[in-house]
Amino acid sequence: MPAAESLPAELARIIGAKNVLTAPEKTRAYTEELRGRHRSECLAVALPANAEEVSAVVSCCARAGAGIVPQGGNTGTMGGAVARRGQVILNLRRMNRVLGVDEANHSMHVQAGCVLADIQEAARARGRLFPLSLGAQGSCQIGGNLATNAGGVNVLHYGNARDLALGLEVVLADGRVWSGLSALRKDNTGYDLKNLFIGSEGTLGVITAAVLKLFPALQSESVALAGLRAPEAALELLGRLRAATADRLVTFELMGGIAVHSVLRHFSGARAPLAAQHEWYALLKAGSAAPGPALRERVEACLARALQDDVLQDAVIAENETQARELLRLREQVVEAQRFEGGSIKHDVSVPVSSVPEFLRRAERAVAAAMPGARPYPYGHMGDGNMHFNISQPPDMEAKAFLSQWDAMNRVVHEVAHQLGGSFSAEHGIGISKLGEMRRYKDPVSLALYRQIKRALDPGNLFNPGKLLPVEEGGGGRAANAPPGASATRGAKPASR
């Protein structure tokens, strides 16, 4: 059994010395954690070139008893790609080829290390659309998107990553390669194995390739921004637009005034989209594969009627591609602009779409009671019920003291979502950050089934130990995924910023 110290040399023999990184200045890009909430260090970063090399790396690490952290673009927000001392980060970035596009089947075969934006471009080049779209698309990989079942801004019409996959190839803990690269939309021959790995956050296997669904390219699009008084009005507008566009509404994002006004204050290039400021803003996009002005006319008529009915106070429809991009960019900048408001405690909750206004009202009240002066900074994918109800630091509070309340404030907001039948993690997953919430909110039967699946597929707890599944409290025998010498981790404490 190779000892951990000789593991990097063993790996170099398999994938080549230049594809095994150990020097801190080389591994730093892989061990940096986006939100600065978790420390990450590793024995090595391995960069395999294909599934066979992934398999050999997995078997080698298994023999050495070294845990493996599969990694894509390292844009995850829950610490899922964080490594511990002695573990190997297995990054798929070298496996970044589009292996085939079947236009008539509306499908595409890709390696897991393909960056999402490159996949979107490759589809566009063949007159097709791959609709998964999120702020990190310039660096996240499709393997990571599938492992986290990523959402983004087009879930309303096209679904999550899970809904966009036809088949997968996965390297298992014993080194076998499961080749489920089906291009079929129908195949009822056994369990749906691919859906076990989608959303498993690197704890059941390494996704090495996928067959993705494609859609007809959009030939007509209409992007608009509306100014509203309240989330209830946004809910009313959402329903009207879905009907008016014959359900071709692709994106419907809700943003609090604090978020949009922070962008306008801090980003020099950002222009006020409407004549006045508003409490709330809805950003919407409708799209159709049919060319022509019909779709835009429907959106325009719907907004005009909503204005007449006092559902909205103002609206602007993009006249061209540049204006559309400017409006859509506003939504992305809302994420970046949070830092100008001091420390930010993040949330990623979902409730039934019809409950979004009630959630926002209750959460606002609960946060004000728990931390007077805290400023809700809400934005998110209202079209699918997923809101990022983030909280900005009270002006009279130190960032460190504020961020030390991360778990307590999470609990306040997650309780509200829970009361409304919602989820404490809509799209970002669990990683390390939400292990405590898994223990609190997940029913015991679900947790027991997760552990049975983990034991069945990764009995040696090789893949991403300590992630997604909380260590069993007082449970019999070896916990399904306790990292060696683990203690019950209740979500890491946030580092001060």
Ligand code: FAD
């Ligand atoms: P990583 O961060 O590298 O890894 C994430 C998890 O997946 C880890 O647990 C890792 O072990 C596992 N993993 C990675 N690759 C593989 C593989 N090949 N096989 C098995 N497991 C693997 N997320 C959303 O859902 N919606 C959004 O709208 C959204 N917006 C974002 C905006 C910004 C600006 C940023 C920075 C992030 C955003 N995210 C969003 C979060 C993040 O981009 C997604 O979770 C994304 O899917 C992670 O992909 P990645 O390749 O970076 O994965």
Ligand code: S2G
């Ligand atoms: C979004 C981005 C992640 C974050 O913008 O939709 O998923 O940090 C979020 O909030």
Ligand code: ZN
């Ligand atoms: Zn999001």
